[in-house]
Amino acid sequence: MTEWLVDSGLGLALLLLAAATLYAPRLYTSVVFFMGFGLLMAIVWARLGAADLALAEAAIGAGLTGVLLMGALREHPPRTERAPRPRSLLWAALLPLAVLPLLVEAILPLSGGAQPLPAQVDAQLAYSGVSHPVTAVLLNFRSWDTLLELLVVLFALLGTRQLALSSRHPHPPWPLLLAWCRWLAPLAFLLGAYLLWRGAKAPGGAFQAGALWASAIVMLRLNGLLPTVSWRDWRLRLPALLGVTVFVLLAVATWLWGAGWLVWPPGAAKALILLVELAASVGIAITLALLVMGEDRELRP
Amino acid sequence: MSQTLFYLLVGAGLWLLGLHGLLCLRQPLRRIMAVNIMGSGVFMVMLALAVRPDSPDPVLQALIVTGLVVAASATALALRLASADRDRAQKTAEEGE
Numbered sequence: 001m002t003e004w005l006v007d008s009g010l011g012l013a014l015l016l017l018a019a020a021t022l023y024a025p026r027l028y029t030s031v032v033f034f035m036g037f038g039l040l041m042a043i044v045w046a047r048l049g050a051a052d053l054a055l056a057e058a059a060i061g062a063g064l065t066g067v068l069l070m071g072a073l074r075e076h077p078p079r080t081e082r083a084p085r086p087r088s089l090l091w092a093a094l095l096p097l098a099v100l101p102l103l104v105e106a107i108l109p110l111s112g113g114a115q116p117l118p119a120q121v122d123a124q125l126a127y128s129g130v131s132h133p134v135t136a137v138l139l140n141f142r143s144w145d146t147l148l149e150l151l152v153v154l155f156a157l158l159g160t161r162q163l164a165l166s167s168r169h170p171h172p173p174w175p176l177l178l179a180w181c182r183w184l185a186p187l188a189f190l191l192g193a194y195l196l197w198r199g200a201k202a203p204g205g206a207f208q209a210g211a212l213w214a215s216a217i218v219m220l221r222l223n224g225l226l227p228t229v230s231w232r233d234w235r236l237r238l239p240a241l242l243g244v245t246v247f248v249l250l251a252v253a254t255w256l257w258g259a260g261w262l263v264w265p266p267g268a269a270k271a272l273i274l275l276v277e278l279a280a281s282v283g284i285a286i287t288l289a290l291l292v293m294g295e296d297r298e299l300r301p
Numbered sequence: 302m303s304q305t306l307f308y309l310l311v312g313a314g315l316w317l318l319g320l321h322g323l324l325c326l327r328q329p330l331r332r333i334m335a336v337n338i339m340g341s342g343v344f345m346v347m348l349a350l351a352v353r354p355d356s357p358d359p360v361l362q363a364l365i366v367t368g369l370v371v372a373a374s375a376t377a378l379a380l381r382l383a384s385a386d387r388d389r390a391q392k393t394a395e396e397g398e
Contacts, residue, residue, distance in 0.1 A: 011307060015315065018318050027328065027331070041341055041344075044345075049352050050351065053369070060370060064373055068373075068380055072384060076329070091325075096317040107312075108309075110346075118356045134362050145364070163382060
């Protein structure tokens, strides 16, 4: 009974926060609701037992996306906004209502379907080099996905650079914030390193670590404790490319001299996965930080 | 109703709410948030399926981790596009005056 109460409370709160995000009268309120929504999502996922995802969602979904939205808020003055008319709200409800039965019909059978994949992962886990199944899937069984994902993040960064126009001057920081930031940033770095190390055996790993490091960099930069972070600086560009480079080099090596593209040799799997994770987390941290801060004033013609 | 089923429905609900927002909201920031909420709904459905007590599925969980990072990068790009568009609109308006 209590379980059920907790679940229904969380589910309803999620839906309410989502609605509040969309229809709050002020844009600022909306963005704050959205960050709350992300955090609540993380709590729900932790409750469902997916600690990996809860960590990633709290750091990326709520944290970094929140910073991005807050930054964008400054460039979008709220007065340009018109509230949607009640009639258009009603009309727009027609399509979702029509889709609802289809969606329910599509989703319901899924909850009882047979699943061959978990058993396959369990059977191969001993040969993967790590003992946490999610890490094994991310960096061994489906490392192609992870490689391509690193490329997507890099492309997103290159894409934002084509549109570079933000000239965000961080506000002069508030003394208490500065003191707090000096405590929090090293802790975030330490926690990221811990997550990276634990990733082989327990929830955690390259993405969570990278996201935490990125948020530490963003925090330091927003408080003016770091010099300008820019893609132009080769000291940042090299580590940003590190993850993809190491990954691709290893893939080519396994393709030429090993069993095939991204097939780790069983004996060396643990060491290779650790290497890739380390490189990928550094790459993700720098790329995400650049994506969020992205100061490219010098690119303007 | 089982826990899995309940969270499947919450996921579907989030997706539909996001769709409604996308259809009727005009402000670019809100639309980007609406797309993000739709994405969260999809992740919720995937996760509800991934953590079924009889067969937890690491493949789906790994896919969601990948998806989260991709969604954040897409949001960053979308926000930059939105502000670029706004800047251009402002510039044309100024030139028109």
